[in-house]
Amino acid sequence: MSDKSSERVIVIGAGPVGLCLSLALAQQSVRVTLIEALNDDNFLEQVPRAGTNHPATLELFDRIGLYKLLEPRGIIAPKLQYWDRHEGKLIAEFDHKHLKDDTPFPYVLQCERIKIVEEAMKLAKVHPDIDLRLSTNFTGFTQDADGVTATVVNPAGETETIRGRFIVSGEGARSIIRKDLGIEFEGFTYSDRTLNIEVAYDFRQHGYTERNYISDPDEWSNLFHWLGPPDRWRVHFPTKENETDEEVQRPEVLQQKLQAFLPIGKDFEIVGSNVYTVHQRVAQKFRSGRAILAGDSAHVNSPIGAMGMNSGVHDAFNLADKLAAIFRGQVDDGVLDRYERQRRHVAIQHSQADTIRNKRVLAEKDPAVRRKNHEQLRRTSEDPKLARAFLLRSSLIDSIREADQIQ
Numbered sequence: 460m461s462d463k464s465s466e467r468v469i470v471i472g473a474g475p476v477g478l479c480l481s482l483a484l485a486q487q488s489v490r491v492t493l494i495e496a497l498n499d500d501n502f503l504e505q506v507p508r509a510g511t512n513h514p515a516t517l518e519l520f521d522r523i524g525l526y527k528l529l530e531p532r533g534i535i536a537p538k539l540q541y542w543d544r545h546e547g548k549l550i551a552e553f554d555h556k557h558l559k560d561d562t563p564f565p566y567v568l569q570c571e572r573i574k575i576v577e578e579a580m581k582l583a584k585v586h587p588d589i590d591l592r593l594s595t596n597f598t599g600f601t602q603d604a605d606g607v608t609a610t611v612v613n614p615a616g617e618t619e620t621i622r623g624r625f626i627v628s629g630e631g632a633r634s635i636i637r638k639d640l641g642i643e644f645e646g647f648t649y650s651d652r653t654l655n656i657e658v659a660y661d662f663r664q665h666g667y668t669e670r671n672y673i674s675d676p677d678e679w680s681n682l683f684h685w686l687g688p689p690d691r692w693r694v695h696f697p698t699k700e701n702e703t704d705e706e707v708q709r710p711e712v713l714q715q716k717l718q719a720f721l722p723i724g725k726d727f728e729i730v731g732s733n734v735y736t737v738h739q740r741v742a743q744k745f746r747s748g749r750a751i752l753a754g755d756s757a758h759v760n761s762p763i764g765a766m767g768m769n770s771g772v773h774d775a776f777n778l779a780d781k782l783a784a785i786f787r788g789q790v791d792d793g794v795l796d797r798y799e800r801q802r803r804h805v806a807i808q809h810s811q812a813d814t815i816r817n818k819r820v821l822a823e824k825d826p827a828v829r830r831k832n833h834e835q836l837r838r839t840s841e842d843p844k845l846a847r848a849f850l851l852r853s854s855l856i857d858s859i860r861e862a863d864q865i866q
Contacts, residue, residue, distance in 0.1 A: 465622035467492055469588075469609050469780055470629055471597045471636065473502075475572060476754030476771040477629030482523040483779035485588040485848040489786050492621055493583060494611055498594035503577060510571035510685065511536075511670065511765035513854040514555065517564040519776045521838045526568075528578040534686050536669035539853075541836050543829075544720070545677035549666065549839035550833045557847040558858030561856055569669055569685055572768060599639060600626055602749045625749045625782060629775075632738065634756035640747045646811075647741030649761070649818075653737055654707050656717065659689045665721060670819060672763070674829065679821035680720060681763065684810035691730055694720065695762075697822070704734045708846075737761050739815060741806045745799040753778055758806035761814040764822065770810045774802050777862070799864055801862040809858040 466840040468484055470477045473495035478646075487737045489770030495502075512520070520526040535548040541550040558565040613619050628636035637644065660683060662671075671682040681695040696716055699709050708711065710729070717727045738759045745752045756813050783800050784790045793818040839845040841863045851857045 465606055465624065466490060466786075467623045469494065469600075469607065469621055469626040471609070471627065472631060472756075473497075473576065473580065473583070473591070473593075474631065474754065475575050475768055476630055476775045478576060478639070479519070479523065479525075479772050480627060480629060480753065480775035480779050481583055481589050482579060482586065483519075484774050484783060484864050485583075486523055486567040487586065487779070487786075489779075490588045490590070492590040492592060492623065493591050494595050494597050494609070494621075496594070496596050500684075502580065502593070503573060504624075505573055505576075505699060508572045509762060509765060509768040510569060511683065511769075512560040512568045512570055512854075513765065514558060514564040515783040515859050516568065516769045516801075517568055518562060518773050519772060521564075522776070524582065524812055526573075526581055528568045528581075529568060529575060530577070532574045532686065533568045534571050534669055534684055535566050536684070536733070538668045538670050539567075539672070540669040540841075541833075542667075542671060542673040542861065543833060544673045544678075545817060545829075550674070552668070553840050553850055555850055555854070558850055558854065558856070561847075561851065562854075566849050567670065569683065569852070571685060573579065574820050597630070597635060598680050599635065599721065600750065603628070607749050620747065622788075623665035626749045626753060627753055628756040628777065629754050629819040632740075635742075636750055637742060637752055637756055640744075640750060640754070643645045643743040644740045645743055646738065646759075647648050649737045649739070651737075652704075652734050653762070654696045654698050654716070654734050654815055654825060655692045656694045656713055656732045656734065657698070658694060658717065659691055659730050660691070660723070662721070665857075671687040672817070674821045674823065674833070676822070676826075678716075678719075679818075689730075696720075698734060704778035704786065705848045708732050739811055741803065741811060744764075745803050747793050751778060751795060751798070753802075758759040758810060760806075760810050761818050763814055763817040764853065766810040766814055770805060770858070773805070773855065773859060773862075777802055789796075792833075798865065801865045804865055805858045805862050807853070809855070809861075813852070832860040 467490040469597045537555045555565045594597045597613040609621045669684040673680040685691045755775040
């Protein structure tokens with residue numbers, strides 16, 4: 460390319476995927492221009508979202524110096540539990556100690572998405588190979604045989620073009636790049652939404668661990684612990700199709716749901732709540748020429764199992780290594796087709812399949828099927844070999860190993 464300044468990757472979106480991709484590329488001396496619509500004043504004013512970080516993800520965070528910043532801000536959680544809310548019984552407990560020979564991080568780290576992007580942003584701001592453009596709106600792009608041209612509106616309100624060799628969408632589910640390319644976002648949307656309630660209350664005194672999946676034929680739940688101050692627990696409930704967001708978030712309704720879940724004889728201290736729609740979708744293609752999709756731009760799924768953000772971060776590192784090899788002249792652009800084969804396989808065969816199954820198991824209404832599911836979980840947790848196999852898949856170690864075998 461004739462213009463040396465265009466020897467870069469343009470990354471759209473400074474979420475966990477865009478930031479990890481940028482840092483992983485810069486670590487390998489690939490220049491990046493990172494475009495983000497938010498600015499320093501509102502970047503951390505985002506709705507609380509995912510934050511269970513699996514062992515495979517922690518290994519990748521460690522690679523770019525991010526893990527050591529996150530550990531003090533999170534909770535090391537080696538165990539997860541499955542409960543039967545209908546009978547008030549613990550079904551099974553899994554301990555990540557079974558993965559001690561598979562990973563240096565035999566646990567998950569409960570550390571919210573907002574903390575991840577905050578710490579990753581600090582690293583990006585000081586890296587000489589990352590040109591960070593905050594308060595900049597991406598509006599579209601074109602591509603040709605030599606590169607891509609992104610069009611943005613800068614903080615002064617001026618339209619500007621940025622030239623690069625490749626462009627990556629880390630924009631999320633509403634990806635402009637995916638829509639401009641006309642790539643189908645195949646899948647479906649659940650009719651019921653999910654209510655998230657944040658509570659300042661220590662559920663451990665009732666036997667719960669930091670991560671809990673609670674089956675119930677009428678109202679399944681998830682329960683997760685987050686570091687404070689104050690320490691918070693997120694409780695998830697499904698909503699009915701005819702309920703509005705305003706109706707399910709009325710203070711008295713939130714209290715009713717929590718007291719029905721666990722009566723404690725007094726009101727819970729509710730820190731916040733929100734309602735979100737759950738999608739199960741995978742892009743028909745992850746790449747078109749020099750434009751590439753990663754993270755939620757390429758795939759979205761139910762949060763049950765904590766596979767969305769984790770899988771997106773795995774996309775970022777897989778892609779970073781391939782782009783860096785292209786920039787070093789070691790491989791041609793065809794290696795990006797392998798990225799698509801590997802990561803689309805994971806999205807369909809792991810993230811989508813597992814989260815759909817997880818939700819079905821928690822919400823199962825047939826008593827006989829419920830008993831069978833619960834007995835299988837119990838037997839699996841009590842057998843070290845079966846427990847390790849279960850955790851290798853649920854912690855996404857299997858998905859990375861499987862993807863590496865795809866040529």
